[in-house]
Amino acid sequence: MNTEAERRPADASVEDVFAAALAEKDERGRSLWIDAWHRLLKNRAAVVSGAIMLLMLLAVLFGPMVAPWAADFTDWDHTSSPPSLETGHWFGTDAVGRDILVRTLEGGRISLLVGLVATLVSLAIGVTYGAVSGYYGGLTDRVMMRAVDIVYALPFMFLVILLMVVFGRNIILIFVAIGAVNWLDMARIVRGQTLSLKNTEFVEAARACGVSHQAIIRRHIIPNLLGVVMVYMTLTIPQVILVESFLSFLGLGVQEPMSSWGALVADGAQDMESAPWTLIFPAAFLTVTLYCFNYIGDGMRDALDPKDRL
C-alpha cells in the first residue's frame, strides 16, 4: 500500500488513492478464490462427488415430475414386487404397491431440503453470534462463550428427541430444532476467525474512518469469513441430513404421507426379510449423498486452507 501511494503523483486526491487501493484489494480477493477453485478442481474425489450431487439434485427435483407414478399411488397388481424393468417399477414396490424409485426421489427432496434449510438456520445464528462475540471481545465475549460452553455440554440428541415428542412431528420444528443445535460449532469457528480479523489493517482503517461497529461486522468481518463458513456449511449439511434421518428412523421425524430417506430406511428395515429392495435403495441414496457431501467439504477445506487438514 505504501509503495503504491508513493508512486502516485502528489496531486492525486485521497479518494483516488482509496479507490485504487480498493480495486487492488478486490483483485487480490478474487485471485484467492480462483486459486482455491483451481485447487478444488484438481481434487478428483471432490469433483466426482460434486457431479454426482448435481445429478442427484436434478433427479430429486425433476424425477417425480416425469415418473409415471405418483409417490402415493398404490399399484395393487404389483405389491412387494422386486425391481424389474417389465413392471416399470425399476426399484420395485413396497408392501402396498408404492413405487420405491418415486418414493426415494420424493424422500430425497425432504432430506435435502431439511439439510439445506437447517444448515442455513444454524449458519445465520452461528455467524452472527460468533462475529459479535469475537468482535466486541472482553466481557461480552467471555459471557457469550461461556454460554456456548454450557450449551455445548448438553446431550443434544436427547433434547431434540424430547422436543419432537413434546411438540409432535412437524417439519418446521425439525428445521428449527436441528438448526438450533448446529450453530454452536459455527459460532466458535467464526469467533476465532473474527478475533484475528479485527486486528487487521483494513478493519482498523474502517474504524478510523468512523464506520459503525455494525457496519464493520456486516461489511468487513463477515465477507472475510466466507471461506471458512462455506467449508463448514458443506460439512454441516450431511450432519443435518443424518440427524433428520435419525429422527425419522425413530419415528419422530417427518410424517406420512411425507417421507424422507430416514423414514424410508425405517420402513424398509421392517420388511427387509421379504423385500430387501425397500431398504437397499433408499439406504444407498442416503449413503451416497452423505459420502459425496463429506468429500466435497474435505476438498473445499483443502482448497481454501491447504494447511488445515484433518
Next chain:
Amino acid sequence: MRQEGILRHATARILGLVPTMLVLITIAFFLIRVAPGGPFDSEKILPPEILANLEAQYHLDEPLLQQYFRYLGQIVSGDFGPSFHYLDQSVNELIWRGFPVSATLGGLAMLLAFFAGILIGVTAALRQNSAMDYSVMGVAMLGISVPNFVIAPLLILGLAIYGGWLPAGGWDWSWQRMVLPVVTLALPVIAYIARLTRGSMIEVLHSNYIRTARAKGLPERTVLLRHALKPALLPVISYMGPATAALITGSVVVERIYNIPGLGSFFVQGAMNRDYTLVLGIVVFYGLAIIVLNFIVDLLYAWLDPRIRYDEAP
C-alpha cells in the same frame, strides 16, 4: 507446580459442571411439562377422583415452580423419583437395570474402535498415498457417512438372515448377541479415529525428531512405537470425549434395532409413553455421563501432553 496446575484446573472444571447440569435439568424439566397429554392418559378414562389422587401422589397438583425445586432437591440427593409408567418401579431401578447393558455395549465398542481405528490409521499413514492408503481411507469415509441405522439392518440382513451365523437381536449377555451391536456402534468411531490417526501420524513422521531417531539407527519398530505413536495419539485422545457422546447417541438406535433392553431403549419407550420422570432421569444421567467422561479425557490429555499447562486459572 504442574500437578498443582492440573489440580486447580480439575477443581474449576468440576465447579463448571454445576451450571451445565442446571441448564440441562431446567430445559428438560420444563420441556416435558409443557407437553400436551399427561402420563395418566390411557385408553380407559380414570374417574376424576382417582386421577386427582394419582396427581397428588406424584405432586403433579403443585405449582410448576414448586415441582421444579422439589425435583432439583431430589436429584441432588441422587433420587430420580418413581417411574410414571412402570408403576411399582423407581427411575433409579430402571436406570440401573439398563445401564450395565448399555455400558457393556458402549465400552466394548469403544475398545474395538480405539484399537481397530489406530491400527488402520497407522497402516494407512505408513503407506501414504499408496493404493492401499486410498482404499483404506475410502472405506473409512464410508464408515463415517453410512449411518448406524443403515449399517445395522444391512448387517442383520447379511450375517443373520442370509448367513445365519449370528442372532439378529435380543440380549442374554452371550458374546454372539453382542457382536453385531458392538460392531455397528463402533464402525463410525473406527472410521473417525482411523482418519485422525492417519493425519497426525503423517505429520509426526515428517518431524525432525523422528528423522533424528532414524538417523541414530534405531530399529523402525522402536521409532514407530516409542517415538511416533504417543504424540500421534493426542488428537485421538481428545476425540474420545465426542466419541463417547456419539456412542451414547448411537446406542439409542442400535438398542432399538437389535432389541436390547438398555438405557437407550428405555429412553425411547419413555418418550413414547410420556413417562416424565424416566425420560428426565435418563437425560440427566446421560448428560452427567458425557460431562464426566469429557472431564476424564481432558485430564488424560493433560497427563499425556507435557506441553499443556494449567498454571493460569481460567
